[in-house]
Amino acid sequence: MDHWFVTMDGSLKARWEKAFPNAQPSTPNVIEKNARSGDLVWVATTVVSWQQLTQRLALMGVTVVILSYAPNDKEALKALDLGGRGYVHTLATADVLKQVALVVTNQGVWVGQELLAKVIGGTFKALSRRTEEVSTAGSDYLDLLTERERGVALAVARGATNKEVARQLEITERTVKAHLSAIFKKLAVRDRLQLMLKLSSTRELASY
Amino acid sequence: MDHWFVTMDGSLKARWEKAFPNAQPSTPNVIEKNARSGDLVWVATTVVSWQQLTQRLALMGVTVVILSYAPNDKEALKALDLGGRGYVHTLATADVLKQVALVVTNQGVWVGQELLAKVIGGTFKALSRRTEEVSTAGSDYLDLLTERERGVALAVARGATNKEVARQLEITERTVKAHLSAIFKKLAVRDRLQLMLKLSSTRELASY
């Protein structure tokens, strides 16, 4: 996994070097050829076409974090909507940058807490009204499964591959398959697709 | 700063011990007397009164993370609304738990990425409608597809295999694959599982 910092002139700020000694500077023109899926690319909003660049890189499977000199909620939402996984002030300290990297490379999303509070506060009421009557509906197929099987079933229901489930639960892929076979038999479904449908019919799914 | 795990019986799962050797198990009755401002308390939703407990602990200045066996958006928002700083799957690995701790003890908020995407996606659309800068107006991903692609997408979302879709639409399996490839690219998903999730999440988002 490589680190790239994309600016207009390919300069590498001292702060970034301190946080990631192995990071490489790059420019908008060449980053799309050099970056590969799984890499972490930091894109400055001083790059003229940072939005298109973010979108394309995200589609490539690249983890993108946007660096802005003047962070604001609207730009942050735009960045995340385009597939960016983080939005940080360009002048963030090395410590913060390292933490951001840790979070986004582990399937997390980094976003300023003021924005998050604002968004969650506003959304909660509308969303809870909508789901109130549905959420506590009875028959739960998950009760038929063992604790470990539940973990596997929930991960699969979120769209994870066997390999991903194995990594998440810290077991081998073979064990995941074993659990899945048991799950399929217990819930009488033929594959993971039907499992998703069966589970999503009774509950809303989210992940960690 | 102390770590506490609150369950009904005060048990301490092996996974938690691995993540935090110094963590202490506790029960709802005594945690309010023992925890102090700045402490990190993990509360399982199996605790009957986890909501009141979360609220009271948060008001005390305690950092609270909620652990749920069956995470869902509504519960997550409720947890955060009550002052919780994180919402994680009970079966999260030690690595994930450690990362959550790192984030929440550093003024961060931990929330599932699907929920975040939903909330951000919803807010972004509302926001851009208001400012009228970004058009797209495509609330439904199906609008991005051609008629034939829509048929394939819907069949797949119902859990059909390629062979079944082919029979239903009276085309060859190869053609189904071609449509699917186009669908994956247009909707920026990696496989049929993610397609199912994407389509089912739009329906839920219809209200905002």
Add this chain to the structure above:
DNA sequence: AAAAATATTGTACTGATGGACAGAAATAGG
């Protein structure tokens, strides 16, 4: 104590899946 359930991992196989190259015909808009 014995039996059952649970959790884990192994190899080998078949069928399904998705991408990499494609090409060909029909239709609609300029």
Add this chain to the structure above:
DNA sequence: CCTATTTCTGTCCATCAGTACAATATTTTT
């Protein structure tokens, strides 16, 4: 008339998913 879009199809190949045989260790139940 030309071009772009849509629809349909082909082969090859690497990877994934699920099963068929397993076996072993731990925990729980009887």
